Amino acid sequence: MIMDNWYLEHLVCPRDATHLSESAIGLTCRRGHTYPVVDGMPIMLLNDVTQTQWVAERSLKDGWAEADKDGLYLNTVGISDAERRGVLGLWENNDASVDPVVAFLVSATNGVMYKHIIGKLPRYPIPNFPLSGNGGCLLDIGCNWGRWSISAAKRGWNVVAIDPSLGAILAARRVARSMHLPIRYVVGDARYLPFEGTTFDAVFSYGVLQHLSHQNAQAAVDEISRVLKPLGLSLVQMPNMFGLRSIYQQARRGFRPAIEFEVRYWPINRLRRLFSTTVGRTRISVDCFGGLGIQKADWDLMTFGRKLVIAGSESALRCR
Secondary structure (H helix, E strand, O other): OOOOHHHHHHEEOOOOOOEEEEEOOEEEEOOOOEEOEEOOEEEOOOOOOOOOOHHHHHHHOHHHHOOOOOOOOHHHOOOOHHHHHHHHHHHHHOOOOOOHHHHHHHHHHHOHHHHHHOOOOOOOOOOOOOOOOOOOEEEEEOOOOOHHHHHHHHOOOEEEEEEOOHHHHHHHHHHHHHOOOOOEEEEOEOOEOOEOOOOEEEEEEEOOHHHOOHHHHHHHHHHHHHHEEEEEEEEEEOOEOOOHHHHHHHHHOOOOOOOOOOOOOEOHHHHHHHHHOOOOOOOOOOOOOOOOOOOHHHHHHOOHHHHHHHHHHHHHHHHO
16 A cells, blocks of 8 residues: 555544554554555545445445445445446446546536536536635545546645545546646545644535535534634535525425435525634625526536526626
8 A cells, every 4th residue: 555645644533633654454543543545545434423425334334345346436426226337338438538437426416407418428527716726735525526626726726635435536536637636535524524633725615515414514614624724714615595496496395304415505694603603704605596506617518508597697696
């Protein structure tokens, strides 16, 4: 096992925050807690807590212990059996213009606007990162296949990305390597970040914390505060409870409380309180209108109707 020195210098045990060293079975802390390293990837998940989604369970156990022959670890990726067959077909035929795992994850990660290109994605949909990095260190929480990590790296950030899905993380690493971007990846949990305190200049998370219960979201924000440097910046995208699309989605499920990995819709005043009391001075801004994850950068990937949605969102942003 060959580990980047950065991991050994900055990773800590997510249980007790003690430093880790390489051992025959992976990474071990001073108190004997061990974490496997699979295909060079540290898996820093805790096996004695309730996971926020089933892919984390698979990343801990049978998803990598019984890996398929291609090393895609599809048991740890949130796709259906039909999508799994599609991934393997593209992988075996080597006829995809993008990574096969990404081709079938695109709607799950980017939103319903991308549903029409599942399995036939012509290029990587990389958004425009809003902040210039100038060499600062940024943590991307819930990176999945890494679209925002790639975007941030292209804007000059030294990026570390974390996600509970081993298969998605390995896909992210393949994509980053194909673009010659030196992004570091970790399999881990937003509630138990395996990093030293005050490690990052910025923490970013897009469309992730909204899937956590309020208690788990608070734990994740506590961790964001801990790993940020003094005067560090966090940028977190979450939905507004009273947005038109949010109201529509809540109505579809009868306004019942969210369960499992469903989206939680937060009122703006509660979002402001969550971050201001934990991280610090907080400003609320608008990412898009009419839905979640609407990206002007992906105009060429959209059908005519979806382009109208993008155009409407952009017009509303200019007029707000």
